[in-house]
Amino acid sequence: MNNNLLLTTVIQNLPSIFEKLKSSHFERYAYLIHNLKSTDVSANAAFQTKFNGLYRVRFRPAEWKKVYYAWMEKMKTNPNPSFEETMNHLYQQTGKIEPSFSSKLVAIINPDAPVYDSVVASRLGLNAPKQYVPDHERIQAFAEMYTSLSTQMNRLIEQPDFPKLSRALDAQFVQFAPALTPMRKLDLLLWQFRPNRSF
Numbered sequence: 001m002n003n004n005l006l007l008t009t010v011i012q013n014l015p016s017i018f019e020k021l022k023s024s025h026f027e028r029y030a031y032l033i034h035n036l037k038s039t040d041v042s043a044n045a046a047f048q049t050k051f052n053g054l055y056r057v058r059f060r061p062a063e064w065k066k067v068y069y070a071w072m073e074k075m076k077t078n079p080n081p082s083f084e085e086t087m088n089h090l091y092q093q094t095g096k097i098e099p100s101f102s103s104k105l106v107a108i109i110n111p112d113a114p115v116y117d118s119v120v121a122s123r124l125g126l127n128a129p130k131q132y133v134p135d136h137e138r139i140q141a142f143a144e145m146y147t148s149l150s151t152q153m154n155r156l157i158e159q160p161d162f163p164k165l166s167r168a169l170d171a172q173f174v175q176f177a178p179a180l181t182p183m184r185k186l187d188l189l190l191w192q193f194r195p196n197r198s199f
Contacts, residue, residue: 003152006123007161010193014165017192018172026176028054032108033179042066042073055104067093072105081106083113084143097135099128099142111181114153116146120190124152157182165189 010017028050041047048069052058057065071089075081086102103116118128126148129141156162162182169185170177180188 003156003159004161007156007159007165010189011161011164011168013193014168014189017189020192021173021188023173023176025054026173026179029184030176030179033111036076036108040073041076042069051108055101057101064094064096068101068105072109075105076109079110080113081109083116083146084139087139087142091135091139097138097142099146103146107184107187112183114146114149114183115187115191116142116149117191120187121145121149123190123193124149126152153183153186156186162186 031050032047032054035044035047039047041051048065052065057068060068067090071086071093075086083102083106086105087098090096090098090102099116100118103114107113107115121128126145128145129138133141166182166185169180169189
């Protein structure tokens, strides 16, 4: 699906997308970006609870979360943290390849960075590396995919139809509009643009 057609289709589906987006989730996001720099996220239970709820980290074991939030605390002073470096760190510490959670960590620090979602990536013609590929090659492939995802998302933001989407989201969630960058808005809208998907 080309960029213009994709945004046109999203516009046509805005009523159903807005039904899935809840104010409580915007409130969590606003809390996170407001408190990220002023609290030790590796130790702040309230921050972690809100992040876990927003980004579905609830079911990860405690040791995984300890590694994750320690890295977030270390990286948060970097305005442009590395997705690949984050993936490598989590892999070295936990033995797991975590493209989605790596991107969420990067994106909470840099609101102009995209969140990786396999369905959104596929919609943009980007396919995840196969499970049987060696781990180091999969990490490299995900890093290259994330770069392509960022490029494509920024191209969508530059499309003539994007301001319509942005204004519609602002009007629907007026009080949260100042907290949302164009990238975050596009993330949210594309994430919800699928059947049977809640925030």
